[in-house]
Amino acid sequence: MSQIKIYGVKERLNPIKATLSDIIHACMVEALGLPDDKKFHRFFPMDKEDFYYPSDRTASYTILEISMFEGRTVATKKQLLTLLFDKIHSQLAIAPQDIEMTIFETPKHHWGIRGLPGDELALNYKVNV
Template identity: 40%
Template sequence: MIIVYGLKHTLAPRKQQIMQAIYDCLNMQLDIPPRKHTLRFIGLEREDFFCPEGRTDDFIVVEINLMQGRSEDTKKRLIKMLFCELEQRADINAIDVEITIKEQPPHCWGFRGMTGDEANDLAYSIYR
């Protein structure tokens, strides 16, 4: 599950570019096939989204949920690539992007009627 938060009026016209940047980065850095994660956009009104000082209306928060197992270097490369791709594809400056990777052990995931630690048919490795 990936969640992107931002101001509704600036997030809405960029959804497609943001989605494609995220999916491409997950594919290139984590070898996750495109569209294998759910992506949700939450566009908020100004009174419901308080940005850190010094940010513009373009400010977004990207929350990425992953199964534990990737190396620190792999996650850092993903974050840095996301900053670059979001700037190039969606015209969102890195100062206006906050990224959080949340990890849970595979047994805490459930999909296709099984837990993540039971899935032995993933097209990618969580240990990179």
Template identity: 40%
Template sequence: MKIYGHAGFIEKRRQQISDAIQRATVQELGLPEGKRYHRFIGLADADFIHPEDRSAAYIVVEIHLMTGRSDKTLRAYLLALQAALEDYAGVAPNDLEVILLETPPARWSIRGVVGDELKLPYEVNR
């Protein structure tokens, strides 16, 4: 997961943002609590050009997922992310963009194993 935002906001709210994302991910996707891969990219104001109606709390979250989850599951996940980020990190819906990027398991490599051969402790096809 990549979280882009204004450097000042990221510095102040990094842990709350991470906790909010993890809460929704565990709740809706069933990933284990300890599986947390969050990369924060704090940008200078001049390097983060966005519409004027966004505030200093504006963030863009890119989440890479293996394909297999239903639209219902992904929709529930997006709504849970929105609610958790607002409740725990103070990110209003107007200041949040989430992009889910899905890739087939055969195009992943994790711990030296191609994704379609990987034994995961959670279910991807939900």
């Protein structure tokens, strides 16, 4: 299970939301083995005056917060980050300097999904990859 929040300046983020969502999901499927139908993305387009960032970033600066079940290896998480940097850069021309990501992992029992604690769900994919 994963949920992703994406933040950026609305004038830059809104036109690319669908493509960025597809890129993110493709990376999640490739690196984590998530099923194609498990796509949980939320976009937070922000007014310029509400989104502060360092002077060495551009208006394309984008933040991804990835929440997911714990259990993936360090190598798998690094692969995910590398894929995201590479594919966002190559497909949307957003420089890696303008992308920041954080992975938040929590135990399955900290999630409530479809009326059950996450550790009681029957998943059709592996988490320990």
